[in-house]
Amino acid sequence: MALAGLPGILRAHDGTHEVTVRIERFAFDPPEIELLVGDSVTWINGDVAPHTATALGGWDTGSIEQDGQSRITFDSPGEHHYICGFHPHMKGTVVVRAKTDG
Template sequence: MRILWIGFSAALVLAGCYPRTGGGNGALEACPSVIQIQGFSFHPASCFVALGGSLSFENHDAAPHTATADGGAFDTGTLNQGQTSTPITFNQAGIYTYFCRIHPGMRGEIEVR
């Protein structure tokens, strides 16, 4: 019984580590033209953009950050406080997961439809 409880507790802890997509109804929100980086998080952390659409990242934290695609599709380079990346255009449908190279716990996801 003790092993089952430990396993269940670990599953609950791990479930909180992954980003959630969309609102309560499961639908993703449209990405704004600029994704904000603030409080060591991407806002919104998950969103969608139309095929051929573009967006930028803007850092509001005092610490430097990046937005770097897991597969290498894009990398903003280091953005210092107040800096905005050049626009990133998405010409291939799919899901792009990304993170901050400086703070790897910061993660986000963009779905291109």
């Protein structure tokens, strides 16, 4: 299936997308995601321990309890490196591309 250079997690882009990142065993899965402006990401915590997705100097999901979730919408292009506020060794990246790219 032709995806116009976008990664497999994105399909034909009509309107906005919602991408899911699962938190399992103290790791973000997938650790790196790529989306377009206007898309949103939902983090779902499968661990017993609470986690966050926290970009330094940026957005923060706040604490997500077991089986809880939190969603953030990305309105501008950029590359966001984020961690879990409770477990800073947990790292993830959100790359937001302008819709005119590619």
